[in-house]
Amino acid sequence: MKKEQSKKYRALQYLRIASQTVFFALFVYLLFGTRFTGEDYIGRVEVFFHFDPLLALATTLASRTFFTVFALAGITVLVTVIAGRYVCGWACPFGAIHQFFSFVFKRVKFLKPRKEEKKEKRLAWKYYLLVFVLVGSLFTVDLVGIADPLSLLYRSFVSGVLPWLAGVFSVFIGLFYSVRLASIGDSLAQFFSTLALNQTFQQGFLLSLIFLGLVLLNLTRERFWCRYLCPLGALLGLLARWNVAKVRVDPKKCIKCNLCTIHCETQANPYPNKEWRSHECVYCYTCAAICPTAAVSFPVAASPEKIEVVNLSRRKLILTSALAVVAAPFFKITPARKRAAAKLIRPPGALPEPQFLQRCVKCGECMKACPTNGLQPALGEAGPEGIWTPVLVPRIGYCEYYCSLCTQVCPTGAIKELSIEEKAKVVIGRAWINKSRCIPYVLGSPCIVCEEHCPTSPKAIKLLRTEVKLPDGSIQTPLAPVIDLDLCIGCGICENKCPVVDDPAIYVTSVGETRSEKNRLLLEILKPQALPEEPR
């Protein structure tokens, strides 16, 4: 028998790698483009999220509203129903990362592919995860962002990979200066400045570890995440049953070597042919290319045949759904729901908290766009369901007065898109002075830094001659800050720039935020401020 691998599928494999590279490059390009580029409005850098049917479905379920841009997810659905999970194998940037590392780990022999058991129970995990997330969404606990691959990938890049890369880059720039190649160092440093990378994230280390862990799981199985965990893959898997591209193993050529099944990236099991799992296949064409006798092919089979499916135990499905139902209240055992949290300062344009939590998918787009690095992933401020949602931490970065980038990039409308003019009117909190730490009040000497930086006109921070008694009993009358709460918008630049660095003498809390009817300070009934409307 003639032993020859298929050139056609070898070529298709290269085409697939090219496609993955292009999509990954596009992802990175949009990621780097999510910054202040010199223009106030930066365009639809978050568009790839809208092709994600899982985000579309879960957000729609959780918020009971359909965000029209998510219609784009219909394209992904259509492609999958007709052709199969090409999106996973050819387009998904997270899939590309897993495939790349699987390849590397195989090459260095850290990972040795093996023939799996026929009844592989772990393949079902992702379906249970999907059910859990969707049922949870139905009961208004929006956990989809934690596990959605695009959210997870973007969040990991913003808070972990990019800051790490920035650190590496800084070391290199430093090296150029230390070997007296300052001009190269200068050029690199300037280039680096224009990228405006945010390098400080309060959970950066944890989020990096999670990402690293998912990548390292590829040491145990190829594309571990895609095989066993990805809820988006599971959703697409449910849709990939009647697709036209089916694997076919030519029994005349097949030498039963099992190579195709051993090397199948996602355990779709091409051999024996009738046990192939259509909904697990991501069309990487490894099986067809690796087959020593070119027996494996993917002919277009217009009529759906009977197909092997992953065994989902009905009992477990019911159990998972029930778990999601009873888990929903579990996530709400938190004071975050009962009263506003002082440090829960949301980005301008954020919807009222309950609606915000139903929509926010924790992707980190807003944190990438924030020019001051002030938007940070929350840990406990918003309760357990609000983990990794954006919160402004003025000590790290403040809200730039003429900036509405975070509102422009939110893929789910959790932050309503605002023009610069609209944004400048939104109150996200109010500043308070801690007179027991403020320099003029304590030392009797001038400071005025907060007043100087206050961006509103007239300034919300005023300076008044104030009588201060010093420790030696003497009396000084320095200019000391007071706050006009009517004018303060809570941007936090005062807290950020306060020279009392460890625990600023002026600080912002969320009270008085425009979006909330309850977290009020001044009863603004006489001069109503428009609450952000929910986008549709």
Add this chain to the structure above:
Amino acid sequence: MRRRDFLKDIAVGGALLRFGPSLLAQASSFPGLVMVQGESPSAITKEAVAALGGMKSFVARGDRIMIKPNIGWDRTPELAACTNPEVVKTLVELCFDAGAKEVTVMDNTTNQAQRCYARSGIAEAAKSAGAKAPFVNTFRLKKMALQGEWLKEWEVFTDFIEADKLINVPIAKHHSLSRLTMGMKNWLGAIGGSRNQLHQRLDEAMVDLAAFFKPELTVLDAYRILIQNGPQGGRLSDVKLQKAVIAGADPAAVDALGATFFNIKPQELPYLKIARRRGLGEIDLEKIRLEKRTV
């Protein structure tokens, strides 16, 4: 490092430093201080430099020039928080006309640098005239002996030290601590570190920095001045159209005359009194050879 050596030499000759600027001004046939008023920011800047004897009296062929505007805030030129971009651009052009090899425009901003450079219009204006407009680079920060009365040492961006000549081009604005921010306050943008701690003795800090940096020429942009809510304003009603620039080699004299736009006598500004005492220049407007022009 040439500039640094030069500064050392100057520090040695303390007496010369004290009387230098006024002696020089009297020796030349040109006025010590020029104020030009007119409709065009570019035209008044050109005229002011011409009245001082032209840019060639400050810039030598082959010089690497650092121009230090105020790009501190994310505000458009109309709001008068940053130096007028036309004024900066004109100075860049004049430097190149005088034979400068390289012109750099730079400031350590308060708001995000990219935003300030863009919205102020200064980066684009400077680049269109052929200057470089890099962001400050923390790798170029170096702790230096300022030998001031209060500030003994501070982190300085070495770009300002390594340039052959410095041109200071501040804007005239209200400030709630030093009352006004003009030329001397502008040097806070050439340093790094915790600048917000300088405010505890701001007047002294400003003079220490001005004495350290010693610009060749100061051009005070008063085309639009900020009369209240300084130093960043925010409303057009904070701005007054003054349509003037003041130029001179004596940094104290420039600020002294600038104060009059705000109906403040130079002697009322503590930092100018310190500057006078330390011999940075003249603040008594009676004693300054002033020329006023209109174009």
